Amino acid sequence: MSEPCILGIDPGVSGGIAFYFPGHPAQIAAFDMPAAASAVDPVTLAARVRQFAPSVAIVERVGAMPGQGVSSTFKFGTAFGAVIGVLAAMQVPTHLAAPGRWKKHFGLGADKDQSRALALRLWPSSDAFARKMDHNRAEAALLARFAAETGIGGAYG
Template sequence: MIVGIDPGQTGGIAGIANTGECLAIPMPVMGKDIDGHEIAARLKVLRPDMVILEKVHAMPKQGVSSTFKFGMGFGLVIGVCEALSIPYRLVTPQAWKKVVLAGTAKDKDAAVAFVRRAYPSIDLTPGRKRVPHDGMADAVCLAEYGRQQLKLEVTA
């Protein structure tokens, strides 16, 4: 099982099993904060061999408070992985998009289109959402990146 995590409140968590079966959920939140207990509970159930976490950084013109909160969520996910002894890799958006979204515009719409094509069983509009959840789509793409990279490492 490879798990991809798009950190942030509007992010997502996705897993791809060795069988090719895929699942995805929005990032668990409690109130206005990422729910670390729920992330830990999900990872305990999934028992991933590896977590692929999008490597994030502060963006220009982003507020100090929102940047701090975003960084807190990112650190929380790393802390959960460390506490559960789950190996993880930090991957830049440019790296995973180059592999998974090759030949596309490499934007949010391309990630949604990839998931709909490669994993049609994933519902990107959970609950009452009308617009596809791009955080879940990115998480699936991160998991797919990890699956492809680990397959390359095993054959090398």
């Protein structure tokens, strides 16, 4: 049997995906959400999922934000649906985690740069979080680590 891999996803067109191997906690593979024409690219996302073959996925459970326009809400919902659809089609067991739940686990607040700073400390040899705009990659990586540390879906770290 291959080594367990946990996929963490910060959904949305500008989101991030990360593959975490609990047996090697110092290593992380984190990427921007595959996107084309301002939408999630499900074919490329599926190829990346196939490449790493995660045993479980954890996706941030998010909803519309106050003041967000109808068009933005629809675009985000479509992106979330594409992510869930790819995972379902590939038969990857998927769990959802509310932002408050996984962020509380790490002592984080709403500031996304706090997530990036923590990711830089946890994975100092990775260059995946080097840019300020890499906060979504960081949140995806932290979601995967959260799943490992809490045993979500049998993903034990």
